[in-house]
Amino acid sequence: MADKRIFNFSAGPSMLPEEVLRTASEQMLNYKGSGMSVMEMSHRSSAYDQIIKEAQRRLRALLQIPDNYKVLFLQGGASTQFSAIPMNLLRSGSADYVITGHFANLAYKEATKYGAIQVAGSTQEENFSRIPTQEELQLRKDADYVYLCSNNTIYGTQWKYVPQTQGVPIVADMSSDILSRTIDVSQYGLIFAGAQKNMGIAGVTVVIVREDLLGFQLAGTPTMLNYQIMADKDSMYNTPPTYAIYILGLVLEWIERQGGLEAIEARNERKAKLLYDYLDSSTFYQAAAQKQDRSLMNVTFCTPSKELDALFVSESIKAGMSNLKGHRAVGGIRASIYNAMPMEGVEHLVAFMKAFEATNGG
Numbered sequence: 001m002a003d004k005r006i007f008n009f010s011a012g013p014s015m016l017p018e019e020v021l022r023t024a025s026e027q028m029l030n031y032k033g034s035g036m037s038v039m040e041m042s043h044r045s046s047a048y049d050q051i052i053k054e055a056q057r058r059l060r061a062l063l064q065i066p067d068n069y070k071v072l073f074l075q076g077g078a079s080t081q082f083s084a085i086p087m088n089l090l091r092s093g094s095a096d097y098v099i100t101g102h103f104a105n106l107a108y109k110e111a112t113k114y115g116a117i118q119v120a121g122s123t124q125e126e127n128f129s130r131i132p133t134q135e136e137l138q139l140r141k142d143a144d145y146v147y148l149c150s151n152n153t154i155y156g157t158q159w160k161y162v163p164q165t166q167g168v169p170i171v172a173d174m175s176s177d178i179l180s181r182t183i184d185v186s187q188y189g190l191i192f193a194g195a196q197k198n199m200g201i202a203g204v205t206v207v208i209v210r211e212d213l214l215g216f217q218l219a220g221t222p223t224m225l226n227y228q229i230m231a232d233k234d235s236m237y238n239t240p241p242t243y244a245i246y247i248l249g250l251v252l253e254w255i256e257r258q259g260g261l262e263a264i265e266a267r268n269e270r271k272a273k274l275l276y277d278y279l280d281s282s283t284f285y286q287a288a289a290q291k292q293d294r295s296l297m298n299v300t301f302c303t304p305s306k307e308l309d310a311l312f313v314s315e316s317i318k319a320g321m322s323n324l325k326g327h328r329a330v331g332g333i334r335a336s337i338y339n340a341m342p343m344e345g346v347e348h349l350v351a352f353m354k355a356f357e358a359t360n361g362g
């Protein structure tokens with residue numbers, strides 16, 4: 001295998017900032033003079049206590065999380081939250097779900113096991129190529145929460161507005177766009193995200209939840225899925241995913257060094273613009289998502305044929321890029337350009353696209 005790193009366009013787990021990998025590697029055998037790796041540390045040790053507390057402090061500072069929100073570091077992936085959310089938040093038994101893609105649909109199906117769940121909007125008939133508008137949403141005033149997925153990893157669409165819900169708390173799956181842009185946490189009741197795209201590695205799922213929503217879990221909610229217990233125990237009811245939380249801390253530190261979320265957002269906008277501007281100027285490539293709702297994180301498009309899509313993917317590997325094959329639900333090509341993808345990677349991709357068009361177009 002070549003010793004050169006590849007531009008990895010994977011939707012997740014995804015590319016990490018090289019500096020994070022270097023620091024983790026330097027600290028691998030002896031973390032800050034402790035004589036051991038973070039992997040070998042007791043989660044109750046003072047060295048580890050500092051790691052988890054610092055990770056939480058940095059996350060709170062970057063996202064400006066208000067004091068009346070708890071930050072939980074949980075296990076089981078984002079998918080476990082599809083069950084934990086209804087179990088913890090369905091205090092009167094109903095919730096509204098907006099279906100904008102595969103993962104929102106999975107969350108909806110899971111929630112129907114626990115209460116009267118309504119589909120408040122869906123763009124399935126348009127193959128999830130856009131986000132419903134506020135006017136299209138059918139929201140109930142007395143629902144316990146409104147559920148949405150802020151960025152649809154597979155289809156390449158992203159919410160550009162926070163819906164008006166008449167005070168009903170919004171629950172958002174931000175697995176594929178958390179920390180990619182500034183958000184106002186106070187507009188949400190609960191935010192959750194698996195770490196393996198924009199925050200680090202698989203193993204830790206972050207839940208940010210408003211305190212007044214806690215304590216209403218359904219009878220029979222497993223202890224491990226009970227937010228109140230996890231909040232009371234500072235995510236230390238049992239052994240937390242120690243190494244994944246350590247990497248999360250390094251990623252947060254890296255984001256600080258980039259200038260925080262404003263700087264990251266501006267860079268993400270420049271990266272996505274380069275790619276979308278080229279897609280729009282080309283008659284060879286076709287973007288999958290509708291313009292107004294295009295994701296800054298996952299760019300989906302196709303060539304004029306399935307054969308050319310396949311050729312594009314195989315040629316891109318030879319050109320030093322990986323994981324550009326689109327998800328089977330959309331087909332074509334998907335370039336995931338999370339925070340860690342440098343501008344240089346997107347420039348490399350666009351140059352490759354131009355050359356591929358010149359050779360195979362017309």
Ligand code: PLP
Nearest residue numbers: 077078079103153173175176194
């Ligand atoms: N939600 C979104 C938006 C995702 O993109 C994914 C995975 O790709 C998931 C949820 C599921 O995450 P996990 O594999 O951590 O359960």
